[in-house]
Amino acid sequence: MHSKRKNKSLTHVAVIAATACLLAACSSKPETADIQKDLAEVYACPIIELSDVKKVDGADVGGKLYDVAFTHTVSIKGGKEAAAKLFAEWSFLLSQVKPAQLEYEHIEDEVARRNSALRYNSGVVTGETKDDPAVKAAFERVQQMRSRMVAIMPCENMEVVTRLHSMRGTAEEAVNSGQQQIPVPIAIKISGSGRMGKAESGWHFTGMPNLTMVEIVSSEPMTYPSFKPLIAPPQAPTAAELDPPPAKLAAVDATPSDAASAPVPQGPSFDCAKATTQIEKMICADPKLAQADAATVALYKTALAASVNPDGFKQGQTNWRKNVRDACADAACLSRAYQERQRELK
Incomplete structure (x- = not known):
């Protein structure tokens, strides 16, 4: 009887162990x-x-x-x-x-x-x-x-x-x-x-x-x-809306020929008046870098429009800006960074 109880106990322990x-x-x-x-x-x-x-x-x-x-x-x-x-x-x-x-x-x-x-x-x-x-x-x-x-x-x-x-x-x-x-x-x-x-x-x-x-x-x-478009496409500004008012032009001190030949400033993708970092100031001070910045951002926007993962694509651009562009110490480095990024975006 004692042996049977012992065997039953061992069997019970084995079942518990197997379950565990x-x-x-x-x-x-x-x-x-x-x-x-x-x-x-x-x-x-x-x-x-x-x-x-x-x-x-x-x-x-x-x-x-x-x-x-x-x-x-x-x-x-x-x-x-x-x-x-x-x-x-x-x-x-x-x-x-x-x-x-x-x-x-x-x-x-x-x-x-x-x-x-x-x-x-x-x-x-x-x-x-x-x-x-x-x-x-x-x-x-x-x-x-x-x-x-x-x-x-x-x-x-x-x-x-x-x-x-x-x-x-x-x-x-x-x-x-x-x-x-x-x-x-x-x-x-x-x-x-x-x-x-x-x-x-x-x-x-x-x-x-x-x-x-x-x-x-x-x-x-x-x-x-x-499917139909979600909303109607916006109307682009008309030529009349885009041209400066004649009355305002007449008030300018410059002669008409000077006003007509006044160059439209070519700048980077950001407002140089609000530039705070050394990199941004370096870009604003160099017309070639400013143009490279504008061209790079234009390519980025086009590539972003075709991306199926816009959030990830935006993060990639942010990472490039922080870890590559902003890591430069001179204009030559910035120029190379923009050239390489443009090749990646094309």
């Missing part, structure tokens, strides 16, 4: 559930769905490390209707935002030219270019488009963005074919591999796994939705 080991992730190798848990973080996005995760191979490499190979599928939530709406509107916005950005820059330049002419030819005090109604309307149009792009495609992880780009490209090719009924990309089959390490919380990838697209899965053909 299971809860503590004592598995000797990663399983599909471990892979799926980490992939869920990789594909974290409200419009994406992860499914069909399957471990297909693995090998122990020692030191609580394990190499795994796996497959999985990434789909658009909501099926073909949601996918068609997403890709159609996304492509439409991409086709609109760059022209809108260029239109905004054109209006901004025209208003700045008008203000400069008024200040330097007529002595008229003007407001900030950005406060001009036409400039504000053009800027608002661009911002509304960008906000809408973020709303329909709220994914921040680059892996997700890359996969969605592939699907959108396939959809766009189909749309450009001119057919009325078009297959809708709804999912991507992906194969992957990576190294997982064992921790107290279980098995986790030690780095970003290698992921390769195997196949884009499309639904049966359907009609893609169409």
Whole structure:
């Protein structure tokens, strides 16, 4: 009887130990559930769905490390209707935002030219270019488009963005074919591999796994939705609005020929009157550097208009300005920095 109680007690202890080991992730190798848990973080996005995760191979490499190979599928939530709406509107916005950005820059330049002419030819005090109604309307149009792009495609992880780009490209090719009924990309089959390490919380990838697209899965053909501009494009200032008033020009001390030949100042992208740092003052003091700054910012704005990740692109420009441009100690360094940045932006 005593022996039976002892065996029963040992069995109970073994069950408790096994349960504790299971809860503590004592598995000797990663399983599909471990892979799926980490992939869920990789594909974290409200419009994406992860499914069909399957471990297909693995090998122990020692030191609580394990190499795994796996497959999985990434789909658009909501099926073909949601996918068609997403890709159609996304492509439409991409086709609109760059022209809108260029239109905004054109209006901004025209208003700045008008203000400069008024200040330097007529002595008229003007407001900030950005406060001009036409400039504000053009800027608002661009911002509304960008906000809408973020709303329909709220994914921040680059892996997700890359996969969605592939699907959108396939959809766009189909749309450009001119057919009325078009297959809708709804999912991507992906194969992957990576190294997982064992921790107290279980098995986790030690780095970003290698992921390769195997196949884009499309639904049966359907009609893609169409979209209209969010708001009407702003009207550029007329020639009459841009030309300084004749009465003001007559009040200038200079002769008409002097006024007509007065050069419009060529400056950097910022207001030299508000320059505070040594770098900004150096740029303002050198016409070539001022022109290089203006050209670089113009290229940046054009590239930003075409970017699908404007926040990341803006951060990249900020990092370049702080860590490259502002690290220069002389004009030669600044000139090289601008030249290299322009090559990157083209």
